[in-house]
Amino acid sequence: MxxxxxxxGYVGLVSGACLADFGHDVVCIDKDAGKIERLHQGIMPIYEPGLAELVASNVKAGRLSFSTDLSSAIDGAQAIFIAVGTPSRRGDGHADLTYVYAVAQEVAENLKTPAVVVTKSTVPVGTGDEVERIIRDSGTATQFAVVSNPEFLREGAAIGDFKRPDRIVIGAEDEWARSVMSEVYRPLFLNKAPILFTSRRSSELIKYAANAFLATKITFINEMADLCEKVGGDVQDVARGIGLDGRIGSKFLHAGPGYGGSCFPKDTLALLKTAEDYNSPVRIVEAVVHVNDSRKRAMGRKVIEALGGDARGKRIALLGLTFKPNTDDMRDAPSIAIVQALQDAGADVVAYDPEGMEIAAPMLPNVTMAKGTYDAVAGADAVVLVTEWDAFRGIDLDRVGQLARGKVLVDLRNVFNPAEVRAAGFTYSSVGRP
Ligand code: NAD
Structure with a gap:
C-alpha cells in the first residue's frame, strides 16, 4: 500500500517509520527542507529511542523515503496522513489549524488518484468536515474520503506505543474509507489490537477527552500531594491505595511539578474553547487548567522555601529540563516556569539535561548549560531534580555533597529515598511526602 x-515531526516520523515497518511503501513529507535533508543523511531531527534504527532499516529496505514535494508524492497514494502541528493559537488558546488546512489545500490541488485523507493531528471537532469541504471545493474529480485517526503515542516510548497500541480509533463516514484504513492497520488487527470504528466527530472528541482525563488524573494527585504535605500524609501511599482499585487504576498517579509537554497544555485549552463555542462548559477541565498553570511556578517557590526563603544570589542546579525523560521535547515543560520563578527571585540557574539542552538553550538564554550532572551541581546552593531521567536516579549523593556549596536537594519527581538522602546529610524535600 x-x-x-x-x-x-514526533508523530509523523514515528508513524511513517512504523507503517513502513508494517510493509507499506511510505513517503514522509515535510516543508522544513533542513529536516528532510538531515533525514536523507540518516540524521534524526528528534530524539526518540529506537527511531534512528527503525528509519535506517526501512530506508535500506526501500520502503521509506523523504521529500519536501507533496504534489508528486501523493500520486497513487491510497492514504494521505496529515500529521502537522496544531499548537495553541496565540491570544485565545484555540487550536491553530493553519497548518492542517494548508495541507488540505495542497492535497486538494494535487489529488488525481483515489485516496483517503487521514487526520492524525489532534484537531477540534468539525475539522474533518472543513478538510472535506476544502478538498471538495477544489473541484477534484477523483474519489476521496476524510477520516479521523487520532494518535495516542507517548514521546519516549513512541515506537512501542504505535506498534502495540491500547486501541486504534478510526472515525470514518463511509465503508470504502473504513476498508482502506483496515488495510493500513492490518498488521495490528492480526495482533488483535482493539480497533474502534466510530463517526468522525466522535473520533475527534475522543482524543481531547482522553488527554483531558489524563490531565485531570495528574492534577488530582498533585492536589492530594499538597494536602498530604499539610496533613502529614504520604502521596505515594495514597496513590497506591487508590490505584489498586480497578475502577481508578494505578497509572498516571505520580505527583510532580504539573503536566507539560506538547499535548496536554494545548489540548486541554483547545477543549475549553470548543466547549465555550458550543455553550457546553467543561468545568472540571477548566479547574485542571487553572490548577496546573499555577502549580509550575509554585514549584519555584518550593525551591526558594527549601533555601530558607531567599534565593537572591544563590546558585541553583536543575537536573532535567525536558517535560519528561527520553525526549528532547521542551514544549511547555514545567522547567520553563520554574526557571522563571527562580530567576525572578534573583537566583543564578545552571542546568543539565541528557538530551534537551540544544533545544532548551535558546529558550532559557540566562541559564548556564552544564556539561554533565556533576558539573551542574558544582558550587550549587541547592540541587533540584526536575525531570526523572534514569541517569539521575543513580546519582552519587556523597559526590554531590562534596561538590555542592549547600546540601539542599529538592526532588520534584519523588525519585529518591528520603531516608537515604537525609542520611547523606542533605536537607531534602519532595512532593507530598513527609
Ligand atoms: P511537530 O511540530 O514535531 O511536527 C510537525 C511537522 O509538520 C513539522 O516538522 C513541520 O515542519 C511540519 N509541517 C507543518 N506544516 C507543513 C506542511 N504544510 N507541509 C509539510 N509539513 C508541514 O509536531 P508533533 O509533535 O509531531 O505533533 C503533530 C500532531 O500530532 C499535533 O496535532 C499533536 O497534537 C499531535 N500529537 C502529538 C503527540 C506527541 O507526543 N508529540 C502525540 C499525539 C498526538
Missing part, C-alpha cells in the same frame, strides 16, 4: 505522511 502506498502511504504519504505529511509532517515529519
Amino acid at each position: 502506498k502511504i504519504v505522511m505529511v509532517g515529519s
Whole structure:
C-alpha cells in the first residue's frame, strides 16, 4: 500500500517509520527542507529511542523515503496522513489549524488518484468536515474520503506505543474509507489490537477527552500531594491505595511539578474553547487548567522555601529540563516556569539535561548549560531534580555533597529515598511526602 505522511515531526516520523515497518511503501513529507535533508543523511531531527534504527532499516529496505514535494508524492497514494502541528493559537488558546488546512489545500490541488485523507493531528471537532469541504471545493474529480485517526503515542516510548497500541480509533463516514484504513492497520488487527470504528466527530472528541482525563488524573494527585504535605500524609501511599482499585487504576498517579509537554497544555485549552463555542462548559477541565498553570511556578517557590526563603544570589542546579525523560521535547515543560520563578527571585540557574539542552538553550538564554550532572551541581546552593531521567536516579549523593556549596536537594519527581538522602546529610524535600 502506498502511504504519504505529511509532517515529519514526533508523530509523523514515528508513524511513517512504523507503517513502513508494517510493509507499506511510505513517503514522509515535510516543508522544513533542513529536516528532510538531515533525514536523507540518516540524521534524526528528534530524539526518540529506537527511531534512528527503525528509519535506517526501512530506508535500506526501500520502503521509506523523504521529500519536501507533496504534489508528486501523493500520486497513487491510497492514504494521505496529515500529521502537522496544531499548537495553541496565540491570544485565545484555540487550536491553530493553519497548518492542517494548508495541507488540505495542497492535497486538494494535487489529488488525481483515489485516496483517503487521514487526520492524525489532534484537531477540534468539525475539522474533518472543513478538510472535506476544502478538498471538495477544489473541484477534484477523483474519489476521496476524510477520516479521523487520532494518535495516542507517548514521546519516549513512541515506537512501542504505535506498534502495540491500547486501541486504534478510526472515525470514518463511509465503508470504502473504513476498508482502506483496515488495510493500513492490518498488521495490528492480526495482533488483535482493539480497533474502534466510530463517526468522525466522535473520533475527534475522543482524543481531547482522553488527554483531558489524563490531565485531570495528574492534577488530582498533585492536589492530594499538597494536602498530604499539610496533613502529614504520604502521596505515594495514597496513590497506591487508590490505584489498586480497578475502577481508578494505578497509572498516571505520580505527583510532580504539573503536566507539560506538547499535548496536554494545548489540548486541554483547545477543549475549553470548543466547549465555550458550543455553550457546553467543561468545568472540571477548566479547574485542571487553572490548577496546573499555577502549580509550575509554585514549584519555584518550593525551591526558594527549601533555601530558607531567599534565593537572591544563590546558585541553583536543575537536573532535567525536558517535560519528561527520553525526549528532547521542551514544549511547555514545567522547567520553563520554574526557571522563571527562580530567576525572578534573583537566583543564578545552571542546568543539565541528557538530551534537551540544544533545544532548551535558546529558550532559557540566562541559564548556564552544564556539561554533565556533576558539573551542574558544582558550587550549587541547592540541587533540584526536575525531570526523572534514569541517569539521575543513580546519582552519587556523597559526590554531590562534596561538590555542592549547600546540601539542599529538592526532588520534584519523588525519585529518591528520603531516608537515604537525609542520611547523606542533605536537607531534602519532595512532593507530598513527609
Ligand atoms: P511537530 O511540530 O514535531 O511536527 C510537525 C511537522 O509538520 C513539522 O516538522 C513541520 O515542519 C511540519 N509541517 C507543518 N506544516 C507543513 C506542511 N504544510 N507541509 C509539510 N509539513 C508541514 O509536531 P508533533 O509533535 O509531531 O505533533 C503533530 C500532531 O500530532 C499535533 O496535532 C499533536 O497534537 C499531535 N500529537 C502529538 C503527540 C506527541 O507526543 N508529540 C502525540 C499525539 C498526538
